[in-house]
Amino acid sequence: MFAFTKYIMYLVCLVINMNFLLDTHTHTIASGHAYSTITEMVNAAKEKGLRLLGISEHAPAMPGSCKEIYFSNLNVFSDKIKDIQLLFGIETNVLDYKGNIDVSMKTLSGLNYGIASLHTPCITPGSRQENTSAYLHVMEHPYIHVIGHPDDSRYPVDYKALVKQAKETKVLLEVNNTSLSPNSFRANARENYKEMLSLCATENVPIIVNSDAHISFDVGNFEYAISLLKEIDFPTSLIANTSVETYLSLIKQKS
Numbered sequence: 001m002f003a004f005t006k007y008i009m010y011l012v013c014l015v016i017n018m019n020f021l022l023d024t025h026t027h028t029i030a031s032g033h034a035y036s037t038i039t040e041m042v043n044a045a046k047e048k049g050l051r052l053l054g055i056s057e058h059a060p061a062m063p064g065s066c067k068e069i070y071f072s073n074l075n076v077f078s079d080k081i082k083d084i085q086l087l088f089g090i091e092t093n094v095l096d097y098k099g100n101i102d103v104s105m106k107t108l109s110g111l112n113y114g115i116a117s118l119h120t121p122c123i124t125p126g127s128r129q130e131n132t133s134a135y136l137h138v139m140e141h142p143y144i145h146v147i148g149h150p151d152d153s154r155y156p157v158d159y160k161a162l163v164k165q166a167k168e169t170k171v172l173l174e175v176n177n178t179s180l181s182p183n184s185f186r187a188n189a190r191e192n193y194k195e196m197l198s199l200c201a202t203e204n205v206p207i208i209v210n211s212d213a214h215i216s217f218d219v220g221n222f223e224y225a226i227s228l229l230k231e232i233d234f235p236t237s238l239i240a241n242t243s244v245e246t247y248l249s250l251i252k253q254k255s
């Protein structure tokens with residue numbers, strides 16, 4: 001019975017996944033705690049039927065990740081490999097409650113997009129007010145287009161303020177599939193996303209679903225995020241993954 005239910009879920013995800021054409025929060029071996037190469041990630045994106053793949057290595061303050069120089073030579077890649085449009089971004093670390101990050105303007109300006117996230121090795125969880133302040137400030141940054149996994153009760157946040165700022169600064173709020181996985185080390189993501197997504201739906205604020213893959217098998221894996229979005233009947237028109245053109249125009253609004 002359990003296997004049958006799981007099979008039906010798999011089929012449902014397959015059908016819905018057809019509308020999800022891009023995954024823009026992924027990591028390769030360059031991040032130091034991820035396990036696939038760019039070639040393997042592109043092959044996986046192709047197999048999953050994606051049209052666009054974004055690689056977003058952890059920025060240098062994450063222990064074991066690549067240095068800034070890594071990001072300066074990415075023009076060795078073509079824009080398209082095996083028919084997959086390839087973008088290079090970065091997952092920056094917010095370092096303090098003023099929203100300072102660990103990458104220079106010069107490096108950021110050479111990349112396609114920037115994600116900003118709170119990570120325990122790089123910022124101590126603060127009060128709700130302090131964490132919210134970190135997010136609100138970093139969203140003002142000209143090269144930050146996405147807030148990564150704003151879903152972790154270890155970093156409590158005022159979602160009303162976050163969604164309002166997303167609307168004003170045109171920053172996309174991420175729904176992170178890895179956070180929603182039963183193995184996630186992030187706390188209470190499902191409940192936090194329910195609150196955030198309900199505000200996004202009311203305020204007409206777009207979101208982006210990302211796998212946060214640290215291995216090729218997870219590229220384009222949106223299983224838990226899709227299940228949640230379906231459950232709360234979140235408007236498809238506010239999901240940036242359903243059209244490459246929509247996604248590119250959304251991140252362009254900022255830069």
Ligand SMILES: [Zn+2]
Nearest residue numbers: 027033058214
């Ligand atoms: Zn990571």
Ligand SMILES: [Zn+2]
Nearest residue numbers: 091117148149
């Ligand atoms: Zn992260």
